[in-house]
Amino acid sequence: MIGAGVSVISVVLSSIAQISIAPFITISGATINFNLLAIIFIATYTNRTTSVGALLLLTLLTGSITETPYEWVLLAYLPTIPLIYLIDLLRRNDDYTLITVVAAATVIGLWGRILMSIIAMSDGTPASFGTVISQILAPGILLDMIPVIIFYGIFKLAGPNKQRVVNTGYNT
Amino acid sequence: MPKLPRIAIMVTSLLLVIVLFSALGRTGNLEPVQNLFLIGSSPLSSGLSKGFKPLMGFFKDIGQADNLRKENTYLKQENEQLRNKNIELEITKKRIIELEQALKIRTTDLNTAFLAATVIGFIQLPFRAEISINLGSVDGIQTGNIVLSPQGSLVGRITSVTKNYSFVRLVTDSRSRIASQVLNSTTSGIISGKPTRELEFDLVIGNIKTGDILITSGLGGIFPADIPVGVIEKIAGTDQTAFPQITVTAFAQITNLRTVLVDTSFIAILPESR
Numbered sequence: 001m002i003g004a005g006v007s008v009i010s011v012v013l014s015s016i017a018q019i020s021i022a023p024f025i026t027i028s029g030a031t032i033n034f035n036l037l038a039i040i041f042i043a044t045y046t047n048r049t050t051s052v053g054a055l056l057l058l059t060l061l062t063g064s065i066t067e068t069p070y071e072w073v074l075l076a077y078l079p080t081i082p083l084i085y086l087i088d089l090l091r092r093n094d095d096y097t098l099i100t101v102v103a104a105a106t107v108i109g110l111w112g113r114i115l116m117s118i119i120a121m122s123d124g125t126p127a128s129f130g131t132v133i134s135q136i137l138a139p140g141i142l143l144d145m146i147p148v149i150i151f152y153g154i155f156k157l158a159g160p161n162k163q164r165v166v167n168t169g170y171n172t
Numbered sequence: 173m174p175k176l177p178r179i180a181i182m183v184t185s186l187l188l189v190i191v192l193f194s195a196l197g198r199t200g201n202l203e204p205v206q207n208l209f210l211i212g213s214s215p216l217s218s219g220l221s222k223g224f225k226p227l228m229g230f231f232k233d234i235g236q237a238d239n240l241r242k243e244n245t246y247l248k249q250e251n252e253q254l255r256n257k258n259i260e261l262e263i264t265k266k267r268i269i270e271l272e273q274a275l276k277i278r279t280t281d282l283n284t285a286f287l288a289a290t291v292i293g294f295i296q297l298p299f300r301a302e303i304s305i306n307l308g309s310v311d312g313i314q315t316g317n318i319v320l321s322p323q324g325s326l327v328g329r330i331t332s333v334t335k336n337y338s339f340v341r342l343v344t345d346s347r348s349r350i351a352s353q354v355l356n357s358t359t360s361g362i363i364s365g366k367p368t369r370e371l372e373f374d375l376v377i378g379n380i381k382t383g384d385i386l387i388t389s390g391l392g393g394i395f396p397a398d399i400p401v402g403v404i405e406k407i408a409g410t411d412q413t414a415f416p417q418i419t420v421t422a423f424a425q426i427t428n429l430r431t432v433l434v435d436t437s438f439i440a441i442l443p444e445s446r
Contacts, residue, residue, distance in 0.1 A: 016213050019293030019304070020221035023427065024228040029367035031296040052182070059193065064206035065213055065304065066295045067332055067339045070193035078186065085179070113298050120299030125346040127299060127367065135367045136298045 003046040007054040014038035015061040027139035033109055035062055037147055039077055040105045041155065043084045044097070051084045072119055076112035083108070102148050109144030113137055203334055210337045214292040214306060221294070225427070286320075286433040287311060292337070294427070299346035301369050303328075305432060308336040316440035318395055320433045325423035326350070326388060326399045327432055329440055340432070343401065343422055344369040351391035352401055354384045360391075363401055363420055371402055371420035382407055386420060393441030 014034040025032040035058055042054045055077055063070035083104040087097070117132050196202045289305035307313050319327040319340045328342040341348060343365060350363040352373070359378025363371055363386060373386065384404045390397030402420040409416030 012213075016217050016220060019213075019295055020217040020219075021224045023294035023296045024224060026296065026369075029298060029369070052186075056189065060202075060205060061209055061213075063193070063197065064202070064209040065217075065293060066297065067302065067304070068297065070197045070202065071190045074186070074190050074193060081182065081186065116298040116300070120297075120346060123347055125299045127346065131367060132298075140298075 004050050004053070007042045007046055007050050008057065010038045010042060011035075011054050011058045011061060015058065015065060018062065019065055025143070027143055029135035030113065030137075030140035030143050032143045032147060033112065033140075035077070036105060036109050036112065036144060037151055039080050040083070040101060040108070040148060041151065043080050043104075044087050044101055045155070048084050048088070051080065055080055068116075068119075072115060076115045077108065079104075079108045079111055098149075098152055101152055102145055105144050105148040106141055109140055110137060113140045207335055207337070210292070210304070210334070214304075214337075217293050218290070222430075285437045286435055287313070288322075289319075289338075289432050289434055291429050291432060295339075296369075299367050301342040301345040301365065301426075302331070303340045303342060303426075303429065303432075305338050305340060305434070306336070307434060308338055309333050310335055312436050313338045313434060314436070314439055316394075316438075316442055318399070318435045318438050318440070320399065320435065321424040321429065322431055322433060323423070324400065324433075326395065326401045327424045327426070327429065329394065330434065338434075342426055343424070344371060344426060350395055350401060351389045352386045353389040354378070354380060355387050357384070359384075360389055361418075369426075371422055373404065373418035373420050375415070376418065380404060380407065380418065395440070396435075396438050 014037065017034040022031050022034055039051075039055060039058055043051045046054075055074070058077060059070055059074040062068065063073045066073075083100075086100060086104070113136055114132075117127065117136055121127055193202075287307055289307040291303050292306050293304040295302040295304065305319075313330060313333050315330055315333055317330045319329060321327050326343055328340045328345070328348065330338050331341045332339040343350060343363070345365045346367050348363075348365040351360070352363045353360040357378065359376065359380055361376035362374045364374055366372055373380070382404055386401045386404065388395040388397055388399045388401060400423050402422040404418055405421045406419040407416050408419070
């Protein structure tokens with residue numbers, strides 16, 4: 001219940017931050033993606049049902065306040081679903097969580113930016129393959145990876161999972 | 173009957189949700205939800221933006237203090253000159269209107285109606301640069317109205333309107349195309365946005381030089397004529413280059429916008445309405 005509440009607050013705040021703070025944090029043609037951060041951490045630290053619910057709420061909120069068609073927003077963040085299953089599988093081995101989360105954020109971020117570029121191009125934007133890579137995707141990778149690593153560090157230090165159970169075997 | 177795996181059910185459900193969202197979004201059935209979210213988010217969005225901007229500005233400007241001081245002095249001098257010029261132009265404009273009335277001709281539009289709107293959000297997605305404002309169809313805003321900065325420079329045009337809110341495609345959006353000309357010259361071209369939110373002056377016919385002021389030409393009917401857009405900052409290429417790369421600096425300080433003016437008397441002739 002607490003997880004669901006925190007997820008709703010995170011999604012609402014990330015959607016608002018996306019139209020108020022994000023435009024000031026840019027590299028070339030890429031902007032930081034707070035929604036990605038929120039959805040990745042919800043997928044990592046809550047259960048499947050909460051994550052899918054958060055994904056739907058994010059779609060409605062982001063679609064409404066950015067005027068992006070709802071179906072495209074949902075498609076952009078849809079790869080989070082396999083991530084939820086992957087995190088569940090890896091939950092027993094904490095060592096791989098950071099790598100999984102950063103890799104997932106990069107892939108989902110890339111997918112989202114490619115999708116948004118396709119929408120823009122289908123809407124009449126003349127852009128070359130090189131422009132998309134150099135001005136949108138490459139800086140986008142940086143803007144997706146760095147905040148995820150920083151936030152993951154903060155979560156590990158301040159979050160509920162800061163203590164790890166280590167199997168040391170029986171002392172006989 | 174074999175039991176379907178949970179993941180298959182979930183993926184099918186999500187695909188159905190995508191179709192549902194698509195259908196509801198296109199028929200406008202989600203507009204009340206959109207209005208609700210916009211109403212709820214706008215105060216927080218404005219507050220966050222207001223608080224965060226000076227912080228980012230501080231980090232950005234910290235290494236350029238000397239340049240900023242010089243620029244400030246130059247801008248103060250320029251501001252004084254422009255104020256004096258503005259007074260002269262106001263007097264001239266008044267005189268022109270008087271003469272037009274005496275001659276019973278009308279070229280100066282006296283019916284221009286501006287509505288002041290507050291910027292509630294900046295939308296920056298790949299190739300997209302838009303803002304949302306707190307005026308909608310109930311205030312008389314229509315798709316195709318043009319949006320200016322409080323100082324009168326071109327900001328963009330209304331592309332979508334809900335009951336209480338509207339979305340503005342900025343001049344820096346990659347899809348934006350503005351038929352323009354150099355002030356006091358016949359040189360014309362198209363100002364277009366770049367993915368990096370800068371402006372470029374393309375397909376130029378005529379001579380140009382750095383510092384030339386660009387205004388809308390009114391061709392195409394999407395923007396009215398004679399609205400200041402920007403100034404030519406850099407021309408890359410030699411005299412032999414057929415189409416040199418011309419970088420334009422917009423007059424409107426887009427990321428500093430708090431208030432904009434919507435010209436409700438002008439409605440663009442959009443391709444879809446032709």
